[in-house]
Amino acid sequence: MTSRRPTIGVFDSGFGGLTVLKALLELVPSADYLYFGDTARLPYGSKSVETVARYAVEAAHYLEAHGAGLLVIACNTATALALDRITAAAQVPVVGVVEPGAEAAASVSKNRKVVVLGTEATVSSHAYRKALEARGIDSREKACPLLVPLVEEGWVEHPVTEQIARIYLDEAFADGFREADALVLGCTHYPLLKALLHRVAPSHVSIVDSAESTARAVVRHLQKLLPPTEAIQEERRALPRLKFFATDSVEKFRRLGPRFLGHPIEDVQHVDLKE
Amino acid sequence: MTSRRPTIGVFDSGFGGLTVLKALLELVPSADYLYFGDTARLPYGSKSVETVARYAVEAAHYLEAHGAGLLVIACNTATALALDRITAAAQVPVVGVVEPGAEAAASVSKNRKVVVLGTEATVSSHAYRKALEARGIDSREKACPLLVPLVEEGWVEHPVTEQIARIYLDEAFADGFREADALVLGCTHYPLLKALLHRVAPSHVSIVDSAESTARAVVRHLQKLLPPTEAIQEERRALPRLKFFATDSVEKFRRLGPRFLGHPIEDVQHVDLKE
Numbered sequence: 001m002t003s004r005r006p007t008i009g010v011f012d013s014g015f016g017g018l019t020v021l022k023a024l025l026e027l028v029p030s031a032d033y034l035y036f037g038d039t040a041r042l043p044y045g046s047k048s049v050e051t052v053a054r055y056a057v058e059a060a061h062y063l064e065a066h067g068a069g070l071l072v073i074a075c076n077t078a079t080a081l082a083l084d085r086i087t088a089a090a091q092v093p094v095v096g097v098v099e100p101g102a103e104a105a106a107s108v109s110k111n112r113k114v115v116v117l118g119t120e121a122t123v124s125s126h127a128y129r130k131a132l133e134a135r136g137i138d139s140r141e142k143a144c145p146l147l148v149p150l151v152e153e154g155w156v157e158h159p160v161t162e163q164i165a166r167i168y169l170d171e172a173f174a175d176g177f178r179e180a181d182a183l184v185l186g187c188t189h190y191p192l193l194k195a196l197l198h199r200v201a202p203s204h205v206s207i208v209d210s211a212e213s214t215a216r217a218v219v220r221h222l223q224k225l226l227p228p229t230e231a232i233q234e235e236r237r238a239l240p241r242l243k244f245f246a247t248d249s250v251e252k253f254r255r256l257g258p259r260f261l262g263h264p265i266e267d268v269q270h271v272d273l274k275e
Numbered sequence: 276m277t278s279r280r281p282t283i284g285v286f287d288s289g290f291g292g293l294t295v296l297k298a299l300l301e302l303v304p305s306a307d308y309l310y311f312g313d314t315a316r317l318p319y320g321s322k323s324v325e326t327v328a329r330y331a332v333e334a335a336h337y338l339e340a341h342g343a344g345l346l347v348i349a350c351n352t353a354t355a356l357a358l359d360r361i362t363a364a365a366q367v368p369v370v371g372v373v374e375p376g377a378e379a380a381a382s383v384s385k386n387r388k389v390v391v392l393g394t395e396a397t398v399s400s401h402a403y404r405k406a407l408e409a410r411g412i413d414s415r416e417k418a419c420p421l422l423v424p425l426v427e428e429g430w431v432e433h434p435v436t437e438q439i440a441r442i443y444l445d446e447a448f449a450d451g452f453r454e455a456d457a458l459v460l461g462c463t464h465y466p467l468l469k470a471l472l473h474r475v476a477p478s479h480v481s482i483v484d485s486a487e488s489t490a491r492a493v494v495r496h497l498q499k500l501l502p503p504t505e506a507i508q509e510e511r512r513a514l515p516r517l518k519f520f521a522t523d524s525v526e527k528f529r530r531l532g533p534r535f536l537g538h539p540i541e542d543v544q545h546v547d548l549k550e
Contacts (some may be wrong), residue, residue: 040326041316046427048524051315147425152321160442162436249323 005238006222007032009068011059014042015253016148016188017074018260020097021135022207023215024072025240026144028222032241036063037257037272040247043148043189044077045119052121053082057089058273062245064091070225072218076186076210078121080127093221100217101184101210102131108206109137109182116141117185119148128186140180142172144187151189154259164191167202173202184208192260220241244268280513281497284343286334289317290528291463292349292422293535297371298490299347300515303425303497307341307516311338311546312532315522320360320394320422320462326395332364333548337530345500347493348372351461351485355402368496374457375492376485377406383481384412384457390447390480391416393461394423403461413484416544417447419462426464429534432471440468440475453549456492459483467535519543 008028010021014037021035032222038044044052056078060071071085071094073079079096087094087175107112114137116128123143132139134217147168150161163172183205185191191209198207250268258266283298283303289312296310309545311334313319331353334545335346344359346369348354348361354371362369380389389412391403398418405416423444425436448455458480473482517540521528525543532540 040322042321046317047315048527051523145428146421146424147423153420158440160435163438167435248326252323 011108021076102203104213106135113180284338288319295349375488379488381410388455
C-alpha cells in the first residue's frame with residue numbers, strides 16, 4: 001500500500017459483491033474503493049473452475065493496474081474456485097469470503113454442525129466444507145440455484161421465494177443436520193434474503209453473513225498494513241471514494257446496484273476486458 | 276453451400292438452442308451440424324445489446340470458419356438483439372428464431388392478439404412486437420426471468436414452477452389481452468415447459484414453439500440453396516453428423532445437453548474464444 005489511505009479493490013461476478021462493499025463501508029469508511037462487477041459474464045455460479053479462474057484473474061489484474069493495494073474477492077464462487085490462482089497472480093494481498101465466513105460460523109456454532117447455502121459451483125468445490133473441517137466443524141453444503149434469480153427478480157419477500165427457501169432448507173437441515181445451529185450465506189446475493197431465511201430456518205439457527213465477516217477480515221489486514229494509530233486518524237478524516245467498473249451495461253449497473261449497496265451508484269465506467 | 280450435403284451451424288448462448296437442433300434433426304436429418312454453445316458466458320437474457328452482439332458475432336465467425344454454410348441463431352436473445360449485426364458480419368445466410376416464431380403465431384391467431392414470453396433482454400428489444408406488428412398482430416411481451424433457472428434446476432413439472440408460470444401468465448393475459456389466442460415461447464428453454472404452460476394458459480390459447488417454426492424456415496432456406504430433388508435424395512441417403520462446441524466445461528455440456536436434445540451428446544470440444 002503506497003499511500004496511507006488504502007485503495008481497496010473489490011471484485012465480484014456482478015452485483016452481489018456490493019453487499020460486501022456495503023459491509024466494508026461501515027467498517028472502513030475512509031478508503032478509496034474500486035469495485036469491479038463482471039456483469040457481462042455473470043453468473044459464475046454455474047461455471048467451471050477453469051472459466052471462473054480465468055475471469056477472476058483478469059479482473060484482479062485490472063484492479064491492481066488501477067491502483068488497488070488490497071483485493072477483496074467478494075464473490076463466493078470466485079473465492080471457492082480460484083482464490084489460490086488469484087493470490088498467485090496478484091502482487092498485493094488478497095482476501096476471499098470463504099475463510100472469514102467459515103471462521104464466523106465456527107465461532108457461533110455450539111453443536112459443531114453448520115449448513116452452508118451456495119451456488120452450484122461453490123458447493124461442488126467443497127471450499128466451505130474444507131474450511132470448516134479445518135476448524136473441527138461438520139458441515140452440509142446445499143446448492144440453491146434459484147435464490148440468485150429470485151433476488152434479481154426482486155422477489156425478496158415473495159411467497160414463492162419463501163416456498164423455495166423452505167424446500168432447500170428442509171433438505172439441508174434433514175437427517176444428520178437437524179441440530180445444525182449455524183447457517184452460512186455462502187453467496188453474496190443471499191444477504192438480501194436474510195429476513196426471509198430467518199423465518200424459514202429452524203429457530204435455534206444463527207445466520208452467518210459472509211459479507212460482514214469478510215469486512216472484519218479486511219480490517220485485520222489493513223491493521224497489518226497500516227500502523228493502527230494512522231488507520232484510526234484516517235478513519236476520522238475522510239469519507240469513502242467509490243469508483244465502479246462493469247463489463248456489461250453501465251446503465252443497468254446504476255439501476256440494479258443500489259438494491260445491493262443500499263445507496264445510489266454514480267461513477268460507473270464500462271470495461272471491455274478484451275481490449 | 277459448397278457441398279450438396281449442407282453444414283448447418285447452430286448457435287446458442289448455452290443449452291436451450293438444442294431444442295432448435297432437435298427440431299432441425301427431425302426435418303433435416305441428412306446434414307452436418309455444428310452446434311456452438313457459449314456456456315462460459317451464458318445467460319444472454321440479462322445482458323446488453325452491445326455485449327450480446329459482440330459474443331454472437333464471435334460465435335458466428337467461429338462456425339463459419341469451421342465450415343458452416345448456413346447459420347441458425349437458435350437463441351432468442353441473440354436473434355432479438357443482434358440478428359442484423361450477425362447477418363452483416365457473416366458470409367453465409369443467417370436464420371434467426373424471431374421471424375419464424377412471429378410468422379407461426381400470425382398464422383394461428385384468429386383474434387390477432389398474441390402473448391410472447393421471453394427473457395428480459397428479448398422483451399426489452401421488442402423484436403417480437405415489431406415482427407408481429409408487421410403482420411397486423413397486436414402483442415404483449417412478458418419477461419419471465421425465473422423460467423430459465425427453473426428449467427435448469429430440472430423443475431419442469433414442479434408445483435413451484437406452475438405457481439410462477441401462473442403469476443407470469445396472469446399478468447400477461449390481463450386487461451386488453453384476455454382474448455389473446457396464441458402464446459409464443461420466445462426462449463429456447465421454454466419448450467421444456469410446454470406441457471405445464473398448456474395447463475396454466477387459458478384453454479383457448481395455442482402454444483407456438485419457435486424451435487419448430489425455425490426448423491421449417493431452415494428447410495425453406497435449404498430448398499433455395501439446393502435444388503429440391505437433390506435435397507430429397509440427400510435426405511434419404513444419410514444420417515446427421517453432429518459436432519458440439521462449448522466455451523465452458525465439456526463434461527457439463529455432455530451432462531446437461533441431453534435434457535434439451537433428447538438424446539446423448541458425445542463429440543463435444545472445448546473452445547476458448549480468446550485464443
